[in-house]
Amino acid sequence: MIRYVIRRLLWGVALLIIVAAVTFVLFRVLPTGNPAVLRAGRDPQPRLIKEIEAVLGLNKPLIVQFWDYMKEVFLHFNLGYSYYSSESVRSLIAERLPATLSLTIGAAVLWIVAGLSVGIVSALRRHSASDRVAMGTSLVLISAPEFWLGLIFLYLFASDIGKFKIFPGAGSYVGLTSDPWKWFTSLIMPWIVLAAGSAAVYARLMRGSLSETMREDYIRTARAKGLPERDVVRQGVRAAINPIFTLLGLEIGILLGGAVLVETVFNIPGIGRLNYHAIRSSDFPVVQGTVLLAAMFIILANIVVDIVYAYLDPRVRFS
C-alpha cells in the first residue's frame, strides 16, 4: 500500500516534469511575441530589449532556462515571477486558490446531492412522469454551455442587472474569512451554473448504474431475506456508486486547476482567470505555474481515486 502510493507519487513527479517541459517549449515556439518586447513599452530601443532579456534570463539557451526553472521549482518551491507585476507566481496562486477551491467544492457538493438524488429516484421509477421530466431537463443542462447558462443567470437573477434582483451579480466575490455571508451569497449563482452540467451527467449515470445493479442477483437475495425495501435500495446504491466516484475525483481534480469559463463570467478571482489573463498577456511564468498546478491536481486526484477505490471495492488490490 505505502509502496504503491510512493511509486504513484514518483510517477506523478515525472509526469509533472514532462508537462513543464512541454509547456516550456510550446511557449517559446508559438508566436506569442517576445515577452521582453511586450515589457519594453512603445517603440523600444533594441538595447533596452536586450537588457530586459538579460534580466529575465531569456538570452540563455532554452535548456539552461529550463534547468534553472526546474531547480527553483524543486529546491525552493519557487515558480518564478510574473513578467508584468514581478510578483512571485507562488503568491499569485496562493492568493487565487481560495476562490477556486470555494467554487469547486461548493459546486461539487451541490451536483453530488442533486445529481445522485435525482438519479436514484429516476432509476427506481423508470419511465414515470418524474423520470421523463428529470431526464429531459438533464439533457438540456448537459447541452447548455456554462458561459451561456452563466449569462442567463446574471440576466435573470443578478442584483445589479437582473430582471429579478435576487443574488449578488458578477464581481461580487469576497473571501470566506472576510465576510462568510457575502462569500456564500456571491457564490450561489456560480455554484449552480458550475454544478448544473455535472449534476445532469451524474443523474443520468446514477440512473443507469442503479437500474443495472437493482437487477443484480444479490438484490434479489436481499429481498428474499425480507429486508425492508429501503435497505434493499441502499445495497443497490452502494454498488452503483463506485463508477460515479471515479468520475467525481477526476472532475474535482480538473476544476481545481481553474474553472475558466465560470470564473470569467462571474468575475471570480480564481486560478482559471489568473491563467486566462496570463495566456492573453504572454506572462510565461504565470502560465507555467498555473498549468503545473492544474496538472498536479489531476495527478493527485487520480492517485486519491485509485486509493479510495480500493476501500470502496474490496476486490481491488494494489499491484
Added chain:
Amino acid sequence: MNAAASSPPGEPLLRVEDLRVEFPTEDGVVHAVDGITYQVHSGRTLGIVGESGSGKTVSSLTTLGLTRRQGARISGRILFEGQDLVTLPEDELRAIRGDDIAMIFQDPLSSLHPLYTVGRQLTEAVRAHRDVSRAQARERAIELLGLVGIPDPARRVDEYPHEFSGGMRQRAMIAMALANEPKLLIADEPTTALDVTVQAQILALMERLQRELGMAIVIITHDLGVVAEMADDIAVMYAGRIVETASAARVFAAPEHPYTWGLLKSIPTLYGPREEDLFPIPGTPPSLISPPSGCHFHPRCPYVQPDHTRIDPQLQPVGDEPGHHVACLLEPDVRRRLWEQLGAGRTPEEALAEVSPGAPA
C-alpha cells in the same frame, strides 16, 4: 386434484393450487406458470424438474412474492400455513420472506453482495426478523457459518464473498437462508454452478440440516441426479405446467410421460451398460408467449399422434398408484409398452415401431 405423491397425513406446509403467473411484455403475454398444483409437507422434499424456461424458478419466486414488482399477473392460491401468499399484503409477506420461507439461488457469487462482508450479509438476515443486537447477530452469524461447515468461522465471517471458494459461497448462502430456522427452504438449482464433488457435499449438507431442523425443502433443478438423491416426491414441469408427478422412486422406476422418459434417457448412468446410448430430447423448449396447440410437448414428442395437436391433456391419475399423475394423451397400455422398450435399450423410433400406438393395441 391432488398432485403430490404418497403424502403423509395431515395438512401440508405449502399447498399451491392452480397457480398462474403471466408477464405482459411488448411481444405478448408470457405464460410462465400455467396452472400448477403441488404440495409439500414438513420434513419432506419436493423436487421440481424441468428445462430452463419451464417456469420452475418463476413459480418459486412467486411463492416469496418476488415476481410482484416485475409486473406479473398472478392467480391461484399459495397456501402457507393456511395463509394465501398470493393475496397477502407486501409487508406481511416481507415478514415471512427469510424467516419462515427462505430461498437459495443458483449462482452463489452473483447472489452475494460483492461489497459487503459475508458476516454483514448474515447479520442483516438475522436482524431483519429478530430484535437482537449487532453483537448477538454476529455471534449467530459465526454459529451459522460453523453449522454449514465453514472452517474457522470466527475469522471468515469478516471476509468478502470473493475470498470464498464456490462451494463455501453456497454454504454461506445456505447459512443465510437458515439464519431464522425457516420452515420451508426453496433451493433453486443450488448445485448447478458447483463442481461435482462440491455438489455432493452441498446436497449432503442440505439433507443433514433438513433432518436437524425438520424443514420442508423444494428443490428446483434440471438435474435428475440431484432429485434422485434428495427428493421424496418429484414434479416434472414442461412449458409452465406439471406434466407428471409421483414419488421419486416411482418416477425413476415407472415414468409415464414421454418428456420424463427423455429426461431420464438423456443422463448417463454409472450402473447401466456402457454401450447404452443417450437420447437427447430433440428441439428446444417452446415459446411461452404462444405455446404449441394441444399437448405443449407434441412438437418434440417422438410418439405424437395426429389428434395430440388438438387436444390439451389434463393431469390424470395413473392406474391405482396413489399420487402418480400424468398429463399424456397416449393410452396407458401404450405408454407402459413404450417404456418397456426404452428400458430394454431401444431408441424411441424402434420402440415406436414395436408398439405402433396408432394401431389398436
